[in-house]
Amino acid sequence: MKAFISVLVLIIFSSFTTSFQEDRFVFKDNDQVIKLELETQKKYLVMNQPTEIKVSVENIDLKKSSIIGKGICLTGEQGKNYFVISITVDE
16 A cells, blocks of 8 residues: 555656645646645655645636545645645555
8 A cells, every 4th residue: 555655646746847845845737736735844744643734726626626545534624725634644
């Protein structure tokens, strides 16, 4: 399972121009932008520990978007251009 998550993250990272700015990852594709802000303000997730991530978007319709993956749960907190997820990476 760890290999699956690693491959998934690698695919996501390679699909966009990425950068790490202080406490967030930024993915850009033309005028579309996705920002991931980890509550821990670190560059990594901790195994078997839930981490909240604020996902902010620009020029992306959240009503037509989805997120899927093992260990990913929507927390219910959301706004016009963002939503918050909780993710737990299992061993």
